[in-house]
Amino acid sequence: MTKTYRIGVAGLTHDHVWGNLEHLAASPNAELAAVADPNEPLIDRVTQQHRCAVYADHREMIDRESLDAVYVFCDNAAGPDVAVQAAERGFHVMVEKPMAATLEGAERMIAAVEAAGVRLMINWPVVWRPQVQAALDLATRPEFGSIWQLTHRAGHGGPEAECSPYFAEWIMDPKRNGAGAIVDLCCYGINMARALMGRPEQVTAVAGRRYDPPLPVEDNAVVVMKYPQAMATAEGVWGQxxxxxxxxxxxxxxxxxxxxxxxxxxxxxxxxxAEQPAGVEITPPEPLPHMASGTAHFVWALETGNEFHPLCRPAVCRDTQEVLDAAIRSAAEGVSITLPARAAESACAFECFRR
Structure with a gap:
């Protein structure tokens, strides 16, 4: 690689941004050119660690800076507007998971990047973990057979215990986040199921609020995805x-x-x-350089023209957002939601992708 990609970061209120800034600083092929956020303490934190231009408004950064790409780390509801503005300026976009607060927001992003001829990646931090990469590789080999069930549980101590005040403020806001634990944590299992098993035909969710006093959003949930010959469950828990x-x-x-x-x-x-019914522990290999972080993968794909990892592709994440929307509705109404029928497509997103 001979090009150094200039990256602007729009939003600092998503706590995942700090690890991504470290990965960006360590990249030999990318540099942090600018950041934008209205919160002065967050800007100060960046300038103590990095040298870059700073802005209070992401729109000014996008208008004034000569960039190759924009990373979006604001709240889920604001993300689509930022992504659209960046795409219209001809910048590639990386958005932190899940993608948006709603399916409509996700589809706006896709339409904008397609119209502008730029690329969009959704960053899922778990994808860069060695055991996740190895598990996905095993599960998509012919000798593994057809996947008939997947379970995923994501949990942590809760926004007030695990998140900065800036992150907690919007992640517990049903408008800015999209919901609560469903969008924050169930999204991981939904995304994995979509990439491995395709788009489900029916979604059923149950959500609860066990905090006292209750939060404005659900703090724990289970989402069940039904397929013709399979099923998947995604659990999300705050306060464990x-x-x-x-x-x-x-x-x-x-x-x-x-x-x-x-x-x-x-x-x-x-x-x-069948030969090892008790199970064998496997030591996963370290990720290849282009699979070590969101930045490494994003820059590699831009430079080579290769597809993004299946879990990070816009089409897969658009369907993940569709399931999230259905899960929120299912939990609220107490009914199962049947997804609209769509033309036949390949179920597994891994068919053309190997480490």
Missing amino acids: VGQPLTGYLATIWGTHGCVTLGPGRGGRLWHTT
């Missing part, structure tokens, strides 16, 4: 005890095997087959 052991767990069952992956960057991985 024991995140290191029960934070982000997933099990994927195929007709000839099963993989279970544990949480964290150094999480464990087990593979079960």
Whole structure:
């Protein structure tokens, strides 16, 4: 790579931004050119660690700076407007998961980048974990068989315990986040199921509020996705005890095997087959350079023209957002939601992608 990509960051209120700024600073092929956020303490935090232009308004940054791409780390409801403005200026866009607060917002993003001829990636931080990459690789091999069930549990101590005040303020706002734990945490399992199993035909969700006093949004939820010959569940929990052991767990069952992956960057991985019914622990390999972080992958795809990782593709994340919308409605109305029929398509997004 000979080009150095100039990146502008719009929004600092999503706590995931800080790790991404570290990855950006470490990249030999990208540089932080500018940041924009109206909160002065967050701008001060950036300038203490990085040298770049600063703005109080992302629109001014997008208008004035000569950039190659914009990272979007504001609230979910504001993200589509930022992405559209960046695309209209001819900048590529990386948006933090899940994508938007609503399906309508996600579709606006896709329409904008397609009209502008630029690229859009949705960053899922779990994708860069070695055990996740290895599990997805195992689960998409022919010898694994057809996937018939997937379970994913995401949980942490809750916004007030785990998040900065800037992040907690909007993640507990049903308009700015889209909902509560459904959008924040169930999205991980929904996204994984969509990439591996395709778009479900029916969605059922149950949500609860066990905080006292109650939060404005649900603090725990279960989403069930029904397929013709399979099912998937995505759990999301705020306020749990024991995140290191029960934070982000997933099990994927195929007709000839099963993989279970544990949480964290150094999480464990087990593979079960008919020959090894008790399961074998696997040490996953370290990610390839272009799979080590969101920035590494984004820049690699821009430079090479390759597709993004299946979990990070706009079409997959658009369908993830559709399931989130259906789950929110299902939990509120107490009914199962049947998704609109669509032309036949490949179920698994991994068919043309290998590490």
